[in-house]
Amino acid sequence: MRLRNIPRAESVLANTPDVMQDPTLYKGSWQKEIFQNDHPVAIEVGMGKGQFLLTLASQRPDINYVGIEQYSSVLLRAVERLDAQRKDRAVVFPNLRLTRLNARTLPDVFAPGEVEKIYINFPDPWPKARYAKRRLTSKDYLTRYDQVLIPGGEIEVKTDQKDLFDFSKEQVMATSSFTVTAATSDLHHDPVLSAGNIQTEYEEKFSAQHQPIYKLVIRKM
Numbered sequence: 001m002r003l004r005n006i007p008r009a010e011s012v013l014a015n016t017p018d019v020m021q022d023p024t025l026y027k028g029s030w031q032k033e034i035f036q037n038d039h040p041v042a043i044e045v046g047m048g049k050g051q052f053l054l055t056l057a058s059q060r061p062d063i064n065y066v067g068i069e070q071y072s073s074v075l076l077r078a079v080e081r082l083d084a085q086r087k088d089r090a091v092v093f094p095n096l097r098l099t100r101l102n103a104r105t106l107p108d109v110f111a112p113g114e115v116e117k118i119y120i121n122f123p124d125p126w127p128k129a130r131y132a133k134r135r136l137t138s139k140d141y142l143t144r145y146d147q148v149l150i151p152g153g154e155i156e157v158k159t160d161q162k163d164l165f166d167f168s169k170e171q172v173m174a175t176s177s178f179t180v181t182a183a184t185s186d187l188h189h190d191p192v193l194s195a196g197n198i199q200t201e202y203e204e205k206f207s208a209q210h211q212p213i214y215k216l217v218i219r220k221m
């Protein structure tokens with residue numbers, strides 16, 4: 001997701017306590033310093049405007065969530081949504097923090113084993129082979145996820161792109177540290193995997209166009 005540059009985005013984000021300005025400062029101490037509890041930490045990479053993560057965080061106060069997005073203008077939309085939900089629904093979101101970050105640097109932000117689960121929803125498909133490394137499920141990214149995940153930790157991927165779904169499965173199977181534990185090429189008609197499904201912005205858009213949604217659950221061995 002890329003939005004027109006919003007000039008005030010940087011200054012708003014810099015003055016929002018929910019947004020971690022330098023997340024590398026908390027490597028190894030997210031639970032203790034930031035959330036001040038011992039609940040598991042889950043992250044969403046490429047959270048977009050935050051619809052999925054805000055819903056999830058409000059449903060699961062027993063999990064700490066960190067939302068990661070690379071673009072300020074997009075993260076600003078998530079911050080605005082957070083503010084609106086605090087006002088309209090009186091949800092407090094003590095278990096949620098956001099940060100502007102390129103997922104390439106995840107190992108600078110989380111210590112080994114600090115993350116229990118990673119969500120990747122509708123990542124940019126980068127269809128051209130020469131950009132395959134940029135796909136968020138490429139082996140380069142899987143290596144980074146491996147560095148921060150707890151053994152037995154999971155990655156959940158949703159996409160509308162069959163090619164990206166197939167590519168992701170192949171990349172997982174080519175590693176020795178991850179295995180695919182569940183997969184569907186029609187999430188919304190899969191009685192098991194659709195249970196409790198929270199739709200993302202992109203998911204609503206694609207399913208309204210009757211496109212099937214693919215989902216992959218990957219476990220770190």
Ligand code: SAH
Pocket residue numbers: 001002045046047048049068069070071074101102103104120121122123124136200201202203
């Ligand atoms: N998850 C949302 C948005 C999907 S678009 C939804 O399902 O509706 C993909 C998002 O991932 C974009 O907002 C893009 O900026 C972000 N993104 C892509 N590569 C990234 C990276 N390396 N690090 C952080 N965010 C990234």
